[in-house]
Amino acid sequence: MNNALIIGQYVPGESLVHRLDPRTKITVIFFFVFIVFLANSVVSYSVLVIFALLSMFITRIPIRFILKGLTPVWFLIVFTFILHLIVTNKGTVLMDLFGFSIYSGALIQGFAISIRFFLLILVTSLLTLTTTPIEITDAIEDMLHPLKKLRFPVHELALMMSISLRFIPTLMQETDKISKAQASRGVDFRTGPLKERIRAVVPLLVPLFVSAFKRAEELAMAMEARGYQGGEGRTKLRELKLRKRDVMILLLFIAVVAVLLVTRNY
Amino acid sequence: MKRLRTIDLTFGAVFVCLMAIGANITVWFPFLALPIGGATVPLSLQTFFATIAGLMLGKRLGAISMITYILVGMAGVPVFAQMKAGPMQLISPTGGFIISFIVVAFFTGLIAERSSKPSVPKYGLAAAIGLAFNYGIGVTYMYAAMNTWLELTISYSVAWSSMIPFLVKDIGLAFLAALFMVSLVKRVPSRWLSTVKAS
Numbered sequence: 091m092n093n094a095l096i097i098g099q100y101v102p103g104e105s106l107v108h109r110l111d112p113r114t115k116i117t118v119i120f121f122f123v124f125i126v127f128l129a130n131s132v133v134s135y136s137v138l139v140i141f142a143l144l145s146m147f148i149t150r151i152p153i154r155f156i157l158k159g160l161t162p163v164w165f166l167i168v169f170t171f172i173l174h175l176i177v178t179n180k181g182t183v184l185m186d187l188f189g190f191s192i193y194s195g196a197l198i199q200g201f202a203i204s205i206r207f208f209l210l211i212l213v214t215s216l217l218t219l220t221t222t223p224i225e226i227t228d229a230i231e232d233m234l235h236p237l238k239k240l241r242f243p244v245h246e247l248a249l250m251m252s253i254s255l256r257f258i259p260t261l262m263q264e265t266d267k268i269s270k271a272q273a274s275r276g277v278d279f280r281t282g283p284l285k286e287r288i289r290a291v292v293p294l295l296v297p298l299f300v301s302a303f304k305r306a307e308e309l310a311m312a313m314e315a316r317g318y319q320g321g322e323g324r325t326k327l328r329e330l331k332l333r334k335r336d337v338m339i340l341l342l343f344i345a346v347v348a349v350l351l352v353t354r355n356y
Numbered sequence: 357m358k359r360l361r362t363i364d365l366t367f368g369a370v371f372v373c374l375m376a377i378g379a380n381i382t383v384w385f386p387f388l389a390l391p392i393g394g395a396t397v398p399l400s401l402q403t404f405f406a407t408i409a410g411l412m413l414g415k416r417l418g419a420i421s422m423i424t425y426i427l428v429g430m431a432g433v434p435v436f437a438q439m440k441a442g443p444m445q446l447i448s449p450t451g452g453f454i455i456s457f458i459v460v461a462f463f464t465g466l467i468a469e470r471s472s473k474p475s476v477p478k479y480g481l482a483a484a485i486g487l488a489f490n491y492g493i494g495v496t497y498m499y500a501a502m503n504t505w506l507e508l509t510i511s512y513s514v515a516w517s518s519m520i521p522f523l524v525k526d527i528g529l530a531f532l533a534a535l536f537m538v539s540l541v542k543r544v545p546s547r548w549l550s551t552v553k554a555s
Contacts, residue, residue, distance in 0.1 A: 098431060098432030098433045098434070098441060099432040099434075099441060099442065100432060119443070123443075123447065127505060159442070162438070162440055163444065163448065166448065170506055170508065173508055174507075174508065177508060177509070199507065203505075203506060203507055206505065207506075210444060210447055211444050214442055214443040214444045214447070215442055215444065217432075217442075217443065218431065218432030218441065218442045218443075219432075221431075221432070223428065223431040223432055223433050226430075226431035226432070227427075227431060230427055230431075243359075243360055243420065246360045246364075246365055246420070247420060247423065247424055247427070249365055249369075250365055250368050250369040250372065250420070250421070250424045251369075251372075251424055251427055251428050251431070253365065253366060253369035253370075254369040254370070254372035254373050254376075254424065254425075254428055255428065255433060257369065257370060257373045258372075258373045258376050258428075258433065258435065260373075261370070261373040261374065261376075261377060262373075262376070262377060262384075265377050265384045266384055269384045269385060287387050287388070288388070288528070288529075288532065289532070291381075291385070291388070291401075291532070291536075292532075292535070292536050292539060294385065295536060296536075296539065296540060296543060298374070298377070299374070299408075299540060299544075300543065300544060302370045302373065302374055303367065303370065303544065303548050305366075305370065306363070306366035306367045306369070306370040307363065307366070307548070309366045310361075310362040310363035310365070310366040310367075313362050313366070314362050318362055320359065
């Protein structure tokens with residue numbers, strides 16, 4: 091579990107997708123989420139499916155990792171599909187099932203929505219599968235830069251992201267320790283009415299909060315002792331750089347969008 | 357606008373970690389799984405913690421901290437409920453609840469900043485208003501997601517009534533948040549509480 095907390099869903103690799111600038115990946119995926127809704131025909135859906143599957147194969151991530159990302163939403167896809175079969179009544183009646191008429195339109199619509207769902211999950215999970223949280227943090231800091239003009243604390247936000255990435259595992263261990271400590275003192279949460287059990291959360295959460303804030307205070311002091319004074323004039327360890335391959339991928343994506351727009355309604 | 361101090365940054369970051377723990381509290385405290393409508397629903401303290409974030413950090417830092425939480429989750433770190441992560445969590449029908457935490461922290465912080473005396477009614481009011489935004493945004497988003505990209509036509513009232521069992525649970529938790537905040541204020545140094553003036 092700890093590993094997943096630090097690297098997220100990232101699966102290390104050397105593929106083209108892994109080496110792309112995180113900003114390129116975020117841009118493509120951001121727009122992909124919107125263009126999925128433009129598809130409305132067999133051909134246009136096929137264009138998107140081919141694009142998504144191709145990207146998936148290029149990453150060379152083992153299928154089982156991708157399937158693992160799909161499992162939590164699998165249920166939702168099937169549920170939506172079934173709901174469509176029941177609710178939608180378009181087209182001709184195909185058959186009667188337990189008193190429900192299944193319409194041909196429902197089958198088509200249910201299928202289309204499921205594909206749409208699948209595409210969204212697959213492509214968005216490719217981002218987190220091929221990019222470390224730290225890379226995404228760097229990219230977000232860079233991409234939100236224009237908001238600085240509106241006095242939005244972009245640098246501070248990115249730094250908070252990095253700090254929390256580092257402290258999430260630590261505080262989770264702390265939670266574990268507190269729960270064991272309280273149990274060893276004889277606190278019993280397993281029996282008693284629900285209301286009592288929920289109120290028992292307070293003596294668990296107070297030490298958790300206190301230890302978290304202590305750490306925060308110590309960290310702030312350590313940072314200031316080392317001369318931290320905000321984002322002004324700060325240099326970076328990891329510099330983001332747009333390369334030729336990023337431009338190529340962006341152009342390729344624009345081409346996909348163009349093909350999609352042409353093949354709509356076919 | 358005042359610049360964020362270093363300590364503001366670290367407090368905001370620590371609240372991101374606390375949100376991650378609150379969202380998955382049943383991992384450590386399995387007794388918090390609630391029976392709702394026959395099924396056992398693992399309790400999530402996300403709204404509870406978002407409320408505390410607003411009450412402790414104030415409206416601005418509280419909201420920024422919640423934005424950070426969402427971005428960390430989108431970056432693939434399993435900080436959302438049931439150890440989920442990724443941008444898909446925001447697109448899915450329940451994504452509105454996650455987005456609403458920003459507003460929840462902002463408005464609870466706004467009320468906490470209004471008067472400096474900590475008390476159960478004051479924090480209770482703040483938590484209740486936070487909860488109203490939580491469900492107002494969450495359910496509306498769910499309704500919109502269902503009717504647009506899932507193309508399931510459901511009425512607004514159906515969307516609401518499907519969430520009522522959870523709302524009952526969250527009203528209880530909002531009240532608990534107020535109680536918790538009062539006991540926390542007594543136990544921590546006042547320099548940690550930007551919304552409570554030293555008395």
